[in-house]
Amino acid sequence: MTTTTSGFATIQQRDLVNQIADMLTEALLKGDFAPGVHLAEAQLARDFGVSRAPVREAARLLESRGMLVSQPRRGFFVRTFNAAELDDVYDLRLCLERHAVRLLAGKLTAEMEAALDAQLETMRRVANDGTALQQIEEDVAFHRMLCQFSGNQRLVRVFDELCHEMRFCILLIGQLYDDPAQVAESHQPVMDALRTRDANACEAALDYHIGIAQQRVGEMFREREGQ
Known part of the structure; x- marks a missing residue:
């Protein structure tokens, strides 16, 4: 299954979570999302043309890499550093x-x-x-x-x-x-x-x-x- 997204490159169904994580990482490193910004799960799912589940899993992966932080009932935010x-x-x-x-x-x-x-x-x-x-x-x-x-x-x-x-x-x-x-x-x-x-x-x-x-x-x- 191939889906053309809005604002992101075409991704394949196989290894979907890692592909989304890689694209989000690239966007973060390019400064597309400012420190402290909330990443809207629903909007990202629409941008990627996928369900919210793989977006959530990709965000958890980036949290484990120290690039995002999660807040209960609020979702994921771009990490800030001191x-x-x-x-x-x-x-x-x-x-x-x-x-x-x-x-x-x-x-x-x-x-x-x-x-x-x-x-x-x-x-x-x-x-x-x-x-x-x-x-x-x-x-x-x-x-x-x-x-x-x-x-x-x-x-x-x-x-x-x-x-x-x-x-x-x-x-x-x-x-x-x-x-x-x-x-x-x-x-x-x-x-x-x-x-x-x-x-x-x-x-x-x-x-x-x-x-x-x-x-x-x-x-x-x-x-x-x-x-």
Whole structure:
């Protein structure tokens, strides 16, 4: 069964909940729904051309990913973040990626190194001619590769879940924490450390890289909270 929706791409009946969740995620990351906005279940069901049940299940999935919150008898709302919650996201991310680079340090192959270098070049390219969403996605892709190349697939799955919140936090600010070209270049020291195959050097480079991002994004959130 194929249904043409209003305002959304055509979706297939198979895996309907995940498709709706993916489309809502894209809309949230693009800023189509402001923080705190109520997502009207009935209207979304009409937009997608489906019943309310898969929309509700998709919203529950996004709630588990930290992008929506539910209120009894009121439905689902776009999540808002504060600086303390943001710190929690970055702290957990740092724990995951520290472990990933320590695992990766002793097993980095020429193919892995080439793939990471290529991703860094992609980040440099989109820094000049890409959208903010593309810049964030390519940044996340680099860090996901670190986790993937570590060989721990459970770590990758946890990283993927956490990154839904991380992307959302950054997009709530409406911009990257620094000039996009500078953000891309800030990954070079991580690559340089990986080439040493020294786990301590890799962890130190990552600590600095993510620590700077956490500090600057946190400052921007605190400025927003003070408005």
